[in-house]
Amino acid sequence: MTWGYVGAAAITAGAGYMSSKKNKGKSATQTNSIPAWLENSSQGAVNRAEQLSRRQYTPFRDQRVAGLGANETQASSQASAFGARTDKKLREGFQGSDLDQFENPYLDRVLKNRQRVIGEEYGRQSSDLQTRQSAMDAFRSGRSDLARSRLDKNRLQALDDAEGQERASAFDRAMGAYFTNEGQMQGAFAQSQNALSQTGAAERSIRQAGMDFDYGQFLERRDWDVNNLRPLLDAIGSARGSTSSTMTTSGPNKDYWGAAAGLLGTAITTWLDKPATTNPPVVMNDQRVDAPAGGFPSYNPINNSGGALNA
Numbered sequence: 001m002t003w004g005y006v007g008a009a010a011i012t013a014g015a016g017y018m019s020s021k022k023n024k025g026k027s028a029t030q031t032n033s034i035p036a037w038l039e040n041s042s043q044g045a046v047n048r049a050e051q052l053s054r055r056q057y058t059p060f061r062d063q064r065v066a067g068l069g070a071n072e073t074q075a076s077s078q079a080s081a082f083g084a085r086t087d088k089k090l091r092e093g094f095q096g097s098d099l100d101q102f103e104n105p106y107l108d109r110v111l112k113n114r115q116r117v118i119g120e121e122y123g124r125q126s127s128d129l130q131t132r133q134s135a136m137d138a139f140r141s142g143r144s145d146l147a148r149s150r151l152d153k154n155r156l157q158a159l160d161d162a163e164g165q166e167r168a169s170a171f172d173r174a175m176g177a178y179f180t181n182e183g184q185m186q187g188a189f190a191q192s193q194n195a196l197s198q199t200g201a202a203e204r205s206i207r208q209a210g211m212d213f214d215y216g217q218f219l220e221r222r223d224w225d226v227n228n229l230r231p232l233l234d235a236i237g238s239a240r241g242s243t244s245s246t247m248t249t250s251g252p253n254k255d256y257w258g259a260a261a262g263l264l265g266t267a268i269t270t271w272l273d274k275p276a277t278t279n280p281p282v283v284m285n286d287q288r289v290d291a292p293a294g295g296f297p298s299y300n301p302i303n304n305s306g307g308a309l310n311a
Contacts, residue, residue, distance in 0.1 A: 042236050048229055058222050060215060066208040072200030075193050082189050102174035102181075111166040115159060122155040 034042075068076070129151060133144035 038236065038239050041232070045229065045232050045236060048225075049233075052225055052229065060218050062214060062218075063211060064215060066204045066211055069200045069203045069207070071196040071203065075196035075200060078189065078192060078196070099171065099174040099178055102177040103170045106170040106173055107166060110170070111162060114162040114166060118155060118158045118162060121158075122151065125151050 126148070129144060129147050136143040136147065
């Protein structure tokens with residue numbers, strides 16, 4: 001490779017580089033066209049949304065949770081009273097006065113009736129003794145007094161026996177009545193609590209349903225504009241405008257500098273690679289023999305005897 005080729009290649013490469021910088025290639029442009037009616041609706045929705053975003057918070061000022069009703073309040077009061085009574089009995093234990101309400105009515109009715117019968121019998125025997133006193137004392141003085149003393153003793157004994165028997169029976173009966181009454185009271189308390197709680201809960205659920213309805217109405221009034229705006233936004237989001245794409249291709253530019261550089265490289269190559277005016281060196285017997293100043297003598301085919309060569 002000669003220096004002419006090197007120079008030409010360098011100049012041509014530089015010219016090609018300068019030319020490639022001026023070529024723009026291809027470009028694509030995509031344009032979305034929105035109809036006027038869709039653009040107007042979108043702008044109106046945005047304006048409405050901005051107005052709603054600046055709206056102040058509106059709190060719900062009514063009651064949200066229904067409280068205890070009359071029946072539930074009564075059930076709570078009964079439970080408190082019954083609990084206090086039970087706690088007192090556990091602390092103080094069983095008292096005899098607890099039986100009075102069961103024992104005294106029995107004694108008043110049974111014991112007093114038996115005492116009345118004993119008294120009536122004593123009166124009858126005492127009257128009979130009074131009638132027979134004269135006859136009894138006729139045979140022996142003091143017989144009537146002895147009979148009266150025996151009659152009085154029997155009366156007192158009968159009263160004592162009646163007192164003891166009826167009080168013991170009254171105690172046993174009172175104990176049974178007491179515990180029976182306690183069981184009945186607990187059962188009645190449980191039934192009352194159940195009835196009051198159920199009716200109270202039903203009444204409260206009705207009031208709670210009314211409160212929930214009122215709260216739902218409040219939310220509907222408060223969010224009416226927002227809820228109506230959402231379908232409009234959905235419709236705008238689903239609507240699409242037309243889309244167009246444009247492809248632009250830029251051809252090669254007229255690069256005069258590149259053309260001139262190419263021509264210059266060709267000229268230099270031609271000038272540097274033209275043949276030399278002198279004879280080229282000759283190699284004889286592996287040794288270079290340079291041509292003399294006047295050149296090598298030419299070969300004369302006529303003189304083929306090995307004579308001298310012509311100059």
